[in-house]
Amino acid sequence: MAAMANANADAATAKTGTTEEQEPGTRRTPVTILTGLLGAGKTTLLRGLLNGDHGRRLAVIENEFGDEKGIERLIARDQEGASVDLEDLFVELSNGCVCCAVKDDLVTTLEGLLERSNKFDQIVVETTGVADPGPLAGIFWLDEALESRIFLDGIVAVADAKNLHRHVDDPRKQAGSGVVNEAVKQLGYADRIVLNKTDLVDEEGLEAARSRVKEINALAQVHETSYSKVDPEFVLDVRGYTTISETSGHQLSALQRELLAQEPGQSAAVSEESGAAGSAAGGHKHEHEHDGECDASCESAHGRHDASITSCVVRVGSLGLNQAKLESWLGKMLWEPSGGVEIFRVKGIVNIASSDHVHILQGVHETFEIDASQEAWGSKTFPERDTRIVFIGRNLDVAALTTGLREEAAE
Numbered sequence: 143m144a145a146m147a148n149a150n151a152d153a154a155t156a157k158t159g160t161t162e163e164q165e166p167g168t169r170r171t172p173v174t175i176l177t178g179l180l181g182a183g184k185t186t187l188l189r190g191l192l193n194g195d196h197g198r199r200l201a202v203i204e205n206e207f208g209d210e211k212g213i214e215r216l217i218a219r220d221q222e223g224a225s226v227d228l229e230d231l232f233v234e235l236s237n238g239c240v241c242c243a244v245k246d247d248l249v250t251t252l253e254g255l256l257e258r259s260n261k262f263d264q265i266v267v268e269t270t271g272v273a274d275p276g277p278l279a280g281i282f283w284l285d286e287a288l289e290s291r292i293f294l295d296g297i298v299a300v301a302d303a304k305n306l307h308r309h310v311d312d313p314r315k316q317a318g319s320g321v322v323n324e325a326v327k328q329l330g331y332a333d334r335i336v337l338n339k340t341d342l343v344d345e346e347g348l349e350a351a352r353s354r355v356k357e358i359n360a361l362a363q364v365h366e367t368s369y370s371k372v373d374p375e376f377v378l379d380v381r382g383y384t385t386i387s388e389t390s391g392h393q394l395s396a397l398q399r400e401l402l403a404q405e406p407g408q409s410a411a412v413s414e415e416s417g418a419a420g421s422a423a424g425g426h427k428h429e430h431e432h433d434g435e436c437d438a439s440c441e442s443a444h445g446r447h448d449a450s451i452t453s454c455v456v457r458v459g460s461l462g463l464n465q466a467k468l469e470s471w472l473g474k475m476l477w478e479p480s481g482g483v484e485i486f487r488v489k490g491i492v493n494i495a496s497s498d499h500v501h502i503l504q505g506v507h508e509t510f511e512i513d514a515s516q517e518a519w520g521s522k523t524f525p526e527r528d529t530r531i532v533f534i535g536r537n538l539d540v541a542a543l544t545t546g547l548r549e550e551a552a553e
């Protein structure tokens with residue numbers, strides 16, 4: 143509990159740019175997105191969290207299937223399981239796309255909920271019925287300028303070790319099949335993966351599940367569980383998207399270690415620790431603008447996917463990059479991808495030629511930001527200028543990404 147209070151105090155401090163004590167009621171509330179296929183163990187995990195002795199008061203927001211086909215109702219439950227009025231927030235989730243029409247509603251409603259109630263320290267959004275957590279992540283990873291009272295803490299995926307292969311390598315959902323593989327996508331977006339139901343597999347089966355998870359997502363920390371028993375901190379204190387000024391030196395070093403642990407140009411091993419990263423206060427995110435309706439790019443976020451989702455790390459050594467060019471290249475990669483490429487998650491340490499400071503790149507779905515950290519190149523943690531970017535996505539071609547970065551983003 144103490145850790146949480148401190149973390150929130152830090153966040154409030156960073157946001158106002160002062161070291162003053164936070165005003166009561168001004169702290170930002172973390173939002174956790176909980177994803178995973180039916181039966182993987184999400185409810186078991188939630189039950190454990192709601193009954194857990196971690197000191198956080200959780201609001202769980204889940205979809206309630208309504209009478210009308212395709213319409214679900216979001217309800218919140220507090221620690222005692224009592225449902226909390228969400229002002230009849232109805233959201234069309236049937237196609238998994240909440241990125242367009244309901245973005246503002248959802249955020250406003252959650253903020254309203256927080257205004258009215260000091261009952262919650264953290265919100266967990268369970269995404270049953272939403273195959274694709276990407277658009278939700280984009281919604282909750284809000285711009286500092288919005289003065290939002292909520293922030294995205296992390297995406298947690300629960301996977302069933304016994305059935306992982308059956309879902310992830312479903313022959314009906316392979317490359318070129320034109321069918322979305324939700325299981326792969328959920329793992330691809332995750333910051334933390336709870337590899338559950340380990341009691342139902344032998345060591346060989348577990349190893350196979352473990353390595354398949356790592357192939358898909360090299361960045362996420364993975365915890366193997368039976369009955370979703372995890373340390374609450376593992377899923378509730380991810381800080382996966384916090385701004386750099388909210389990020390401790392420890393976390394930044396963790397990100398550095400994480401990136402260093404990855405071999406260039408291939409699917410990488412899962413790191414020991416996941417660091418939070420982001421931008422300095424005052425940085426701004428680059429978002430793909432939608433105009434209220436589901437457009438073609440929105441369609442691509444939930445329409446046709448295959449199972450060719452992996453992670454890779456792109457390195458360009460000491461080559462100095464130009465921030466504007468890098469932003470423009472990333473915008474192109476994220477918003478106008480070609481050749482079947484789709485990037486879910488991007489995270490890295492970047493050498494911007496014009497700056498002495500280590501820059502951090504952070505992106506999810508169609509939103510990204512690059513900003514200076516307080517660390518300078520030449521420090522113990524960052525002795526040499528060196529760019530390392532991890533991409534998680536579909537049809538990634540590490541050679542093409544490296545060439546693109548070299549040719550289009552160099553100073």
Ligand SMILES: Nc1nc2c(ncn2[C@@H]2O[C@H](COP(=O)(O)OP(=O)(O)OP(=O)(O)O)[C@@H](O)[C@H]2O)c(=O)[nH]1
Nearest residue numbers: 179180181182183184185186338339340368369370
């Ligand atoms: N053997 C075994 N059973 C488990 C484990 N975790 C959960 N279960 C059981 O699996 C079933 C599904 O678990 P839930 O937690 O309801 O899964 P869920 O992801 O919430 O499922 P939906 O609500 O349908 O999306 C329940 O009967 C659980 O008791 C586990 O680690 N091992």
